[in-house]
Amino acid sequence: MGIRYDLKRSRRKVARKAATQYERLDERGRFWALRGVTLRVESGESLAVIGPNGAGKSTLLKVLAGIIAPDEGTAEVRGSIATLLKLEAGFDDELNAEENILLVGEYLGIPAPEMRRRIPEILEFADIGEFSNAPARTYSAGMRARLGFSVATSIEPDVLLLDEVLSTGDEAFKEKSRKRMVDLMKKARAIVYVTHDLDAAEEFCTRAIQIENGRVIADGTASDVIGAYRKRSLK
């Protein structure tokens, strides 16, 4: 019983040499977004992933979500997964809110009746009012984000993968979504939360890792790792 990540040394080839740090290129000139990462998240843990932009945090989430496969080593996840990598995942501009909710449900492989049952709740939480009958292209950025957040968080997963989502929408929605996140984090068996918001990471997570240049450079309790990271970046 439990959720296990056995992520060892995943890599990502990108022909983006111009903007690349040389230490992340291998002898054949390939770019390793992540390398030599060994990590195991147990059931009941919530892991914060911190580090500067371009460190490989989001790539780690994509590997865990099954979107990209590791080129080196293996990654395993046990249990159902919900991902909030970017909001508005999978929305089609020409479909209305209800149709988009069903579409995302189909992408995720959730049975249609179950998804249909959740529609009222999702729409209520997203609070997009009359626009729910209009095609998604007419939505404001905030509305799209709210709908995306509501859809993704309406699913009760074993494993929750989050990429910087608490900073969505206006203050009122932020407060509401914060509450829901806490709820979800209580229900999910394991959480991996990529963020720059150190306060939130400290509040929600039990453990933290710091990634830099594609490698894990710190791993420990959230307060330790985040405390050390704060000190370093202040210097």
Next chain:
Amino acid sequence: MQTHPAELSVGHPRRGPIGLIVETLVSIGERRRLIWYLASSSIRRNEGKSVLGNAWLILDPTLQLAIYYLLVGVVLRRPEPAFPLFLFAAILPWRWFTMAITSATESVRREGRVMQQIAFPQIVLPAAAIVSSVASFIFGLIPLGALYLVYPERLSVWVLTIPAIMLVQVLWTLPLAIALSAVNVFVQDFSNLVKHGLRLAFYVSPALFSFDRLTDIAGNYPPLDTILLLNPMVWILNAYRSVLYAGESPDWIALLITGLTSIPFTLLSIYLFRRLSPSFAKVL
């Protein structure tokens, strides 16, 4: 909360070619609702944008027929008897084939954004493109039916065998659609090449001319006549024309062989797709 041991959802062990193909076929079955939803939403999407909406599904093939009729029938003066019906019997399925291939080629690339965010069996994308293209063929049967008001003597019970011919056509559309959709992710030039490839294929298929005329011409250029016989669309269009125009039974043996020979290509294309698919999200 569930108490069953959590299933492995990411990180299945690497499979061999047969395992990959079986897994893909199973996933197509499991995700048939997604395929259907993607296909039907792409049809509905077009309807909102134009004044005439879905009427274009009927107008489009009608106008295309009119143009070819003017070109071949009036300008080149090559009409067969009941020429509009002769043309339409081949142009309508050809049009379906073209639409299926072009939209499938783009299908994976088009959904790049979704693939960055949700893990799902990407094979559903070319599959949905094929399914939604069927609509254009079905609606095209309406103006075709109207032509029988002009040539009632051409209508026969053999028209009822169209679904069988459609099946063979789908069988051959599949490997092309799947392979092209995967390759086009990496080399976008393919969508341009496909356009011209299809146009070339159109002229070496019995679409504007009858099969006999085509073999006559090809007979003068030795390798061409063999190539012509290897083109599956030749046999498919022949069958449509027998049924819709000549009012006779299709060549069942040719159809059966055409259908069966597609299977190894389909399996190969699925394997190719699955070998390339882990890199889709990285490239897009």
